Amino acid sequence: MKFLGILAFAVALLLSVMVHEFGHYITAKRFDMKVSEFFLGFGKRLWSFRRGETEFGIKAIPAGGYCRIEGMTPRDHMPAGEEERAFFSASSLRKLIVLGAGSFAHFVIGFLLIFSIFFGVGFNALLPTVAKVSPDSAAAASGFQVGDEILAIDGVVVKDWAKDSLKIAQSQGRQLTFSIKRNTEKITISASPTYLAAEKRYMLGIVTKVGIKREGFVQASKDATSASGTLIRESVKSLIALPTKVPQLIRQTFGHEKRDPNGLVGIVGAARVSGDAVSSNKLSNTERIGTFILLIASLNIFVGLFNVLPLLPLDGGHMAVAIADEIRAFFARLRGKPRPAGIDVNVLTPITMGVFAVLAVLTVILLIADIFNPVSLNF
Numbered sequence: 465m466k467f468l469g470i471l472a473f474a475v476a477l478l479l480s481v482m483v484h485e486f487g488h489y490i491t492a493k494r495f496d497m498k499v500s501e502f503f504l505g506f507g508k509r510l511w512s513f514r515r516g517e518t519e520f521g522i523k524a525i526p527a528g529g530y531c532r533i534e535g536m537t538p539r540d541h542m543p544a545g546e547e548e549r550a551f552f553s554a555s556s557l558r559k560l561i562v563l564g565a566g567s568f569a570h571f572v573i574g575f576l577l578i579f580s581i582f583f584g585v586g587f588n589a590l591l592p593t594v595a596k597v598s599p600d601s602a603a604a605a606s607g608f609q610v611g612d613e614i615l616a617i618d619g620v621v622v623k624d625w626a627k628d629s630l631k632i633a634q635s636q637g638r639q640l641t642f643s644i645k646r647n648t649e650k651i652t653i654s655a656s657p658t659y660l661a662a663e664k665r666y667m668l669g670i671v672t673k674v675g676i677k678r679e680g681f682v683q684a685s686k687d688a689t690s691a692s693g694t695l696i697r698e699s700v701k702s703l704i705a706l707p708t709k710v711p712q713l714i715r716q717t718f719g720h721e722k723r724d725p726n727g728l729v730g731i732v733g734a735a736r737v738s739g740d741a742v743s744s745n746k747l748s749n750t751e752r753i754g755t756f757i758l759l760i761a762s763l764n765i766f767v768g769l770f771n772v773l774p775l776l777p778l779d780g781g782h783m784a785v786a787i788a789d790e791i792r793a794f795f796a797r798l799r800g801k802p803r804p805a806g807i808d809v810n811v812l813t814p815i816t817m818g819v820f821a822v823l824a825v826l827t828v829i830l831l832i833a834d835i836f837n838p839v840s841l842n843f
Contacts, residue, residue, distance in 0.1 A: 466739040466740065466742065466743040467739065468739075468742060468743075469738045469739035469740070469741065469742025469743055469756065470735045470736070470738060470739040472738065472742065472756065473734065473735045473738035473739070473756075473759075473760070474526075474735060476760045477731070477735075477760075477763070478504065478526060478528075478529070480570065480573055480760070480763070480764050480767070481504075481528045481529050482504055482529050483569045483570075483573055484566040484567075484569050484570060484767075484771075485502065485529050485530060485531040485566065486502075486531075486569065487565035487566045487567075487568060487569035488531045488533065488562055488563075488565055488566050489502055489518075489531045490565070491561050491562045491565040492531070492533045492551070492562050495554060495558045495561075495562065496549055497533050497534070497535075497549055497550070497551050497554065497562070498517065498533070498534040498535065498542070498546055498549040498550070499517070499518050499531060499532065499533055499534070500517065500518060500519065500532050500534055501518065501519050501520075501530070501531070501532035502518055502519070502520045502521075502529075502530075502531050502532075503519075503520070503521050503522065503523050503529055503530055504521070504522045504523065504526070504529045505522055505523035505524060505525050505526045505527065505528070505529060506523050506524075506525045506527055506528065506530070507523050507524040507525040508523060508524040509521060509522075509523055509524075510522045510523060510524055533551045533562070534549070534550060534551070535547075535549070535550020535551045535552050535553065536550075536551050536552060536809070537552055537808055537809055537810050538552050538805075538806070538808055539808065539810055540552070552806060556786045556787070556789050556790045556793075559782070559783075559786040560783055560786050560787070563779045563780075563782050563783045563786070564772065564779070564783060566768075566771060566779055567767075567768040567769070567771045567772045567779060567780075568768070569768075570764040570765065570767050570768030570771070571692070571696075571764070571765060571768050573761070573764045574692055574695065574761040574762070574764040574765040574768070575688055575689070575692045575761075577757050577758075577760055577761035577764070578688040578691045578692055578695075578757075578758070578761050579684055579685060579688035580757060581688075581754050581757055581758065582678070582679045582683070582684035582687045582688055582691075583678060583679060583680075583681060583684035583688075584678065585678075585750060585753050585754050585757065586676040586677055586678040586750055586754070587676070587677060587750075587754055588674060588675070588676065588677075588750075588751065589624075589625070589626065589674070589675070589676075589677035590625045590626045590629070590672055590673075590674060591625060591672055591673045591674065591675045591677065592613055592614040592615070592622045592625040592628070592629075592672060593611065593612070593613045593614075593672055593673045593675075594608055594609065594610055594611060594612045594613075594614070594670050594671075594672055594673075595610065595671050595672055595673045596610065596670065596671040597609065597610060597669065597670055598669040598670070598671075601658070601667075601668065601669020601670075602655045602656055602657055602658050602667075602668050602669050603655060603668045603669035603670045604669060605655070606653050606654065606655035607653055608644075608653060608655070608668075608669075608670055609646065611646070611647075612644045612645070612646050613644065613645040613646075614642055614643070614644060614672075615643040615644065615645055615650070616642070616643035617631050617632075617640055617641070617642055617643075618631070618640055618641050619641070619643075623683075625672060629672075632657050632666060632667065632668050633657075633665040633666050633667070634666070635656075635657045635666050636666065637656055637657060637658065637659060637666055638656065639654055639655065639656045640654070640655060640656070640657070641653075641654050642654070642655065655668060676750050692761075692765065695761070695762055695765045696765055696769065699762075699765050699766045699769045700769060702766065703766075703769060703770065703773070706728070709727050709728050710728070710826065712724065712727055713727060713728045713829060713830070713833060714829065716833060716837055717829055717832050717833040717836075717837060720837065722837075723833065723837055723838065723839045723840070724839075725839055725840070725841055727839075728826075728830060729830070729834065729839055730827065730830030730831055730833070730834045731830075731834075732830075732831055732834035732835060733830065733833070733834035733838060733839050734759065734763060736834065736838050736839075737759065737839060737841055738756055738759050738760075740840075740841065741755040741756055741759065741841075742756055775819045776809065776812055776815055776816040776819060777816050777819065777820060778819075781816070781819075782809065785807050785809055785812075788807060789806050789807055792804050792807075
């Protein structure tokens with residue numbers, strides 16, 4: 465079961481990468497840029513076919529994928545008559561759209577996955593169905609029975625029992641009117657919550673069921689938007705804190721400190737966590753699926769944000785170059801001068817290689833940590 469979880473994570477990750485690259489592909493084609501290759505994997509070509517001017521296929525190393533847009537720099541050779549189709553020749557706005565489309569695809573994936581939890585898979589929630597009635601309580605005195613489903617409180621329809629039930633705690637002992645469904649019959653019960661000093665709040669004396677809840681399309685969309693926003697904010701905080709967590713990671717990797725569940729985790733660690741979640745005996749089938757989907761959604765949102773960091777060779781670095789071109793053009797117009805030539809990213813190769821080296825070292829450290837000192841979330 466754990467192996468299936470890891471395999472599912474790997475497949476989901478590859479699909480996410482391909483959707484990212486498809487974002488680049490579809491926007492580049494929309495702006496008539498020349499796209500010569502779209503491959504899953506790297507290294508030796510295993511299988512491919514050609515559609516139009518683009519070759520699609522699979523390569524031997526399943527470590528991601530790529531979409532080759534021709535003419536990324538002014539030094540790249542373009543076929544005669546197709547010079548205007550080079551990426552470098554496009555307007556800065558079109559460059560930004562093509563470069564940002566990959567990260568945008570990650571955000572869309574994240575949102576859709578979270579939406580699928582609220583709308584399709586379901587999630588654990590308090591249900592407005594009575595599972596227990598405490599003896600000598602206000603509920604018992606007023607006639608509540610096990611199995612009663614609370615439809616409304618004081619005429620307000622119950623939509624989210626975890627929130628709607630707060631009316632009981634906030635009642636100050638005032639009599640409340642409950643609309644109840646009992647078997648096939650609808651009845652009305654009035655009850656006055658009593659104050660329990662031990663709980664420091666007003667209580668009715670019922671315990672409701674916990675079960676799987678699924679939402680309608682509109683509410684699921686709202687909640688998925690809210691949850692996506694929360695994940696984005698938390699991912700931003702993680703990115704800001706990333707430099708401060710590197711020393712901690714080094715100590716955990718080579719100093720045998722216990723891994724921090726809120727610290728840095730690599731792909732191998734994330735795959736292991738997914739496998740643990742899918743194979744956990746502490747979770748129901750719905751909880752396993754929901755946890756797995758949430759992990760993939762979180763990963764997509766984090767990768768989407770990471771990819772727009774203004775660092776070469778990330779897409780965000782190329783976006784920063786395009787923005788810098790426009791800033792230079794703006795000041796040239798103010799001085800009455802012609803638009804300057806675009807920045808050639810080849811001259812920034814030392815910076816690119818430096819960032820690449822740092823990311824490569826961090827990746828290796830994460831790999832070692834994930835193998836020899838893995839994160840445990842106690843699923």
